[in-house]
Amino acid sequence: MTDMKTIRAPIRGAVHTGLAHDSAANHVTGRASYTDDIPEPVGTLHAYLGVSNIAHGRILSMDLAAVRAAPGVVAVLTADDIPGENDVSPTGKRDDPVFPADLIEYHGQPLFAVVAESRDFARRAAAKAEVEVAPLAHALDPEAAIAAGYPHVTAPLTLARGEVETGRDGAPHRIAGKVRIGGQDHMYLEGQISFAVPGEDETVTVHCSTQHPSEAQHMVAHVLGVPSNAVNVQVRRMGGGFGGKESQMNLFAAVAALAAKKLDRPVKIRPDRDQDMTATGKRHDFVVDYDVAFDEAGVIAAVEGSFAARCGFSADLSGPVTDRALFHADNAYFYPHVRLQSRPMKTNTVSNTAFRGFGGPQGVVAAERMIEEIAYALGRDPLDIRKANFYREGRDLTPYHQQVTDNVILRLVEELEERSEYRARRKQIEAFNRDSPVIRRGIALTPVKFGISFTATHFNQAGALIHVYNDGSIHLNHGGTEMGQGLNTKVAQVVADAFQVDIDTIRITATTTEKVPNTSATAASSGSDLNGMAALDAAEQIKARLVAFACESRGVAADAVRFLPNAVAVGEEVIPFAEFVKSAYMARVQLSAAGFYKTPDIHWDRSSGTGRPFYYYAYGAACSEVEIDTLTGEYRVLRADLLHDVGRSLNPDIDRGQVEGAFIQGMGWLTTEELWWDEKGRLRTHAPSTYKIPLASDAPRVFNVDLVSWNANAERTIKRSKAVGEPPFMLGISVLEALSMAVASVDDYRTCPRLDTPATPERVLMAVDRLQRGAV
Structure with missing residues (x-):
C-alpha cells in the first residue's frame, strides 16, 4: 500500500497545466535527433536532383552521359527507372510526376536524380546534364494565367446564399476593388529530407521529415509498384513543417526509396536550401476581386467575390486550399446576401501547397479589406464597422450554410x-x-x-497505440507528428491524466506506419483534437480491463475502483500503480490497446456548397x-x-x-x-x-x-x-x-x-x- 500523503499530491503533467515541451532541453542542447542525425549504415549513398532551367517546354533530348561519368556517381534515375506509377499527387489526379517524361512545366522542376558516393559528388554531377528543350509560352501568376486561357487545376467552388443583386439594390453604398495577396515560403529550420533503407524482398524503411507518414507510405508504394505493407515510414520529429511537409515530401521519399531499392543500398536525399525553395510549393498567392454593398451605418448588405489563386503546375492541395479561402472570406462577419467563387489557376510555377491556415488567412484578408473600405468611405473607426457586422443571434448563418x-x-x-x-x-x-x-x-x-x-471529412479520424508494461511504465504512439508544436507533450498529458500517473511514466515514440495505420496529416489544427481523443480511447480500454480485474480479484463493485495519483484504490486498499499493473499482468490481463476517434457531426456537400x-x-x-x-x-x-x-x-x-x-x-x-x-x-x-x-x-x-x-x-x-x-x-x-x-x-x-x-x-x-x- 502507498502513503495517503502521496496520493493527495497532483500528478506531474496533468492536463490544463503548463508543462515544458517534452523535447525542449534536447532542442536547445542539440541532442534532439532529426532525420539527418540518424547514423548512416556502411554503404550509404546520397541523391541530388537535376532540375530544369526553363519554365515551360517540351523535352527533345536529355543527354546524361557526362552525369553518369562524373566522379563518385553510382546511378542516374529518370522516369524510365520507375517500376510503378510516375506520380506523387496527393489527390490522385496523376498530374504530379516524380520526373517528367516529355513536358517541363516550371523552372526548377526535377528532371532526374543523381545517386553518388557523397552528396557533393551528386550535386556537382547533376549540373553536367545537357537537356534540349523546345520552349513554350508560360504564365506565372493567376492574372496572366486567366489572360492566357489556362485551365483550373481543379474544379472551382461557389458558395452562395440569398440574392446578391437584391441586396445591392437596397443598399445606398457600393464599392468594388481588388487586393493582391502574396504567397509565403515555409522556411522551416529543417529542410526536406528522406533516408531510405532497403529491406528484404519488396520492403523498405523510409525515415523522412513529413507531416503525413501514411501519405508518404502510399506514394512510395505507388512509385515502387508494391503494396503499402511493404513500406514503413518513420518520423521522430521535424524541425518545422507549417504545411510544407504535408504533401511536398512525397517526391523526396519516393526518390530515396526508388534509389535504395534499385541499388540495394541505403540512400539519403537532402536538397540545398536554394533547391528546397525552388522545387517545393508555398502558400498560394491570391488576387481577390470584391464587390461590397452596405448602408449608412456600415452594415453589409451584399458581398460578391472572386478568388483567383496561383496554384502552380499541378493540383496538389489547391482545391481544398482555395475552398477554405472561401470558407473564411466572411471571417467574423455576417453577409445577408453573398456569392463567392474560387479560381484555382494553373500556372508555370512550382505547385503551391498547404501552409498554416490552409487558404483561410487569404480569405480573412479579403474580409478585412472590405471592412476597411467601408470604414474609410464612411469616415468611421474600422472597429465600429467590424462590431456592426459581427455574427450574432438571427444573423448567424455562414455562406456555406x-x-x-x-x-x-x-x-x-x-x-x-x-x-x-x-x-x-x-x-x-x-x-x-x-x-x-x-x-x-x-x-x-x-x-x-x-x-x-x-x-x-474522411481525414477527421485518428488512431493511437498504448502499451502498459508490467513495471507500470507506459509506451505511447499515435498517428500525429511532432514538428515543434508540442503535440506529443499534450497527448502524453492526456494519457497521464487518464491513468493518473506522472508524465515521466510515459515514453512517446516515433510516429511509424507500422504501429498506427491510415493516419491523417498532422494539419488543419487537428493534431491534439484527433490524436488526443484516440489516445484517450486506448487508455480507457486498458483502464476498463484493470477495473474488471480489480472487481474480480478483490470482490468489489466497479465504482469502488478509483485511479488516484500514481496509485489505484480498490475499496479501502490503495495500491501503487506499478504494483497494481504487475498483479494484473500476472493474472493475464491484456495491457495494450489501439484507440480510435472520428470527429462527429460534420458533413460537407461540395456540389451544393452547403453543410457543416x-x-x-x-x-x-x-x-x-x-x-x-x-x-x-x-x-x-x-x-x-x-x-x-x-x-x-x-x-x-x-x-x-x-x-x-x-x-x-x-x-x-x-x-x-x-x-x-x-x-x-x-x-x-x-x-x-x-x-x-x-x-x-x-x-x-x-x-x-x-x-x-x-x-x-x-x-x-x-x-x-x-x-x-x-x-x-x-x-x-x-x-x-x-x-x-x-x-x-x-x-x-x-x-x-x-x-x-x-x-x-x-x-x-x-x-x-x-x-x-x-x-x-
Whole structure:
C-alpha cells in the first residue's frame, strides 16, 4: 500500500497545466535527433536532383552521359527507372510526376536524380546534364494565367446564399476593388529530407521529415509498384513543417526509396536550401476581386467575390486550399446576401501547397479589406464597422450554410478593446499624426473566427497505440507528428491524466506506419483534437480491463475502483500503480490497446456548397500599433496585444507559445516575406539572403499575449480544449491594418490605401506617395 500523503499530491503533467515541451532541453542542447542525425549504415549513398532551367517546354533530348561519368556517381534515375506509377499527387489526379517524361512545366522542376558516393559528388554531377528543350509560352501568376486561357487545376467552388443583386439594390453604398495577396515560403529550420533503407524482398524503411507518414507510405508504394505493407515510414520529429511537409515530401521519399531499392543500398536525399525553395510549393498567392454593398451605418448588405489563386503546375492541395479561402472570406462577419467563387489557376510555377491556415488567412484578408473600405468611405473607426457586422443571434448563418453557435467574438473583442486601451490610444495616435510631418502611426484591432476540422471529412479520424508494461511504465504512439508544436507533450498529458500517473511514466515514440495505420496529416489544427481523443480511447480500454480485474480479484463493485495519483484504490486498499499493473499482468490481463476517434457531426456537400464542414470555431483578436517613416516606407511594430480562445487549454504554456509564434509568422507573411519570380519564371527569392522572415528585432516592442480563460469548448473535444495551431496566424492581419491607418493619415484618412501584401517598405512608400499626390 502507498502513503495517503502521496496520493493527495497532483500528478506531474496533468492536463490544463503548463508543462515544458517534452523535447525542449534536447532542442536547445542539440541532442534532439532529426532525420539527418540518424547514423548512416556502411554503404550509404546520397541523391541530388537535376532540375530544369526553363519554365515551360517540351523535352527533345536529355543527354546524361557526362552525369553518369562524373566522379563518385553510382546511378542516374529518370522516369524510365520507375517500376510503378510516375506520380506523387496527393489527390490522385496523376498530374504530379516524380520526373517528367516529355513536358517541363516550371523552372526548377526535377528532371532526374543523381545517386553518388557523397552528396557533393551528386550535386556537382547533376549540373553536367545537357537537356534540349523546345520552349513554350508560360504564365506565372493567376492574372496572366486567366489572360492566357489556362485551365483550373481543379474544379472551382461557389458558395452562395440569398440574392446578391437584391441586396445591392437596397443598399445606398457600393464599392468594388481588388487586393493582391502574396504567397509565403515555409522556411522551416529543417529542410526536406528522406533516408531510405532497403529491406528484404519488396520492403523498405523510409525515415523522412513529413507531416503525413501514411501519405508518404502510399506514394512510395505507388512509385515502387508494391503494396503499402511493404513500406514503413518513420518520423521522430521535424524541425518545422507549417504545411510544407504535408504533401511536398512525397517526391523526396519516393526518390530515396526508388534509389535504395534499385541499388540495394541505403540512400539519403537532402536538397540545398536554394533547391528546397525552388522545387517545393508555398502558400498560394491570391488576387481577390470584391464587390461590397452596405448602408449608412456600415452594415453589409451584399458581398460578391472572386478568388483567383496561383496554384502552380499541378493540383496538389489547391482545391481544398482555395475552398477554405472561401470558407473564411466572411471571417467574423455576417453577409445577408453573398456569392463567392474560387479560381484555382494553373500556372508555370512550382505547385503551391498547404501552409498554416490552409487558404483561410487569404480569405480573412479579403474580409478585412472590405471592412476597411467601408470604414474609410464612411469616415468611421474600422472597429465600429467590424462590431456592426459581427455574427450574432438571427444573423448567424455562414455562406456555406453552417450556423455559428457558441459565438463569443463580440465579448472577446470588447475585452481586448478594454485591455489594450484601444479607444484612448487611437485618439492619441490621431493627435500624434497631426503634429508629426514625417513619422506616422497607426493602430488596428482585428478579429478571427476560424473553423476547425478537415473539410475532406474522411481525414477527421485518428488512431493511437498504448502499451502498459508490467513495471507500470507506459509506451505511447499515435498517428500525429511532432514538428515543434508540442503535440506529443499534450497527448502524453492526456494519457497521464487518464491513468493518473506522472508524465515521466510515459515514453512517446516515433510516429511509424507500422504501429498506427491510415493516419491523417498532422494539419488543419487537428493534431491534439484527433490524436488526443484516440489516445484517450486506448487508455480507457486498458483502464476498463484493470477495473474488471480489480472487481474480480478483490470482490468489489466497479465504482469502488478509483485511479488516484500514481496509485489505484480498490475499496479501502490503495495500491501503487506499478504494483497494481504487475498483479494484473500476472493474472493475464491484456495491457495494450489501439484507440480510435472520428470527429462527429460534420458533413460537407461540395456540389451544393452547403453543410457543416467545421466541428467548432476558434476565436481571437489582436490590437497592433505601428510607426512608419513616410520618407522611406520603413516601419516597426510598437505594441501588440493578443487575446485568443483555446477553450480549456491542455497546456497553457505551449498554447501561449503557439499564439506568439503564429502572430509573428502571420506578420512576416503580410509585411516582409516577398516571393518574386523574374520574367523567365525563375524564383529569385530562393535563400535566406533574398527572402526576409521576421527576426527577433522585428517583434513588437511591447508584446502582451493572453488566453481566454472563460470559454470551455461547447463541443466534446479533448478535455474541452480548442485547436491553436492555425487560428492565431491571422492575428498578424492587425499589423497590416495598422500600417494602412498610418499610410491613410497622410490623406487625413479620406482614402483607403488599398495596400497589397506583403506590405514591404517599398509598397508602404509607394502608397504614401499615391495618397500625397491624390493618385488613388
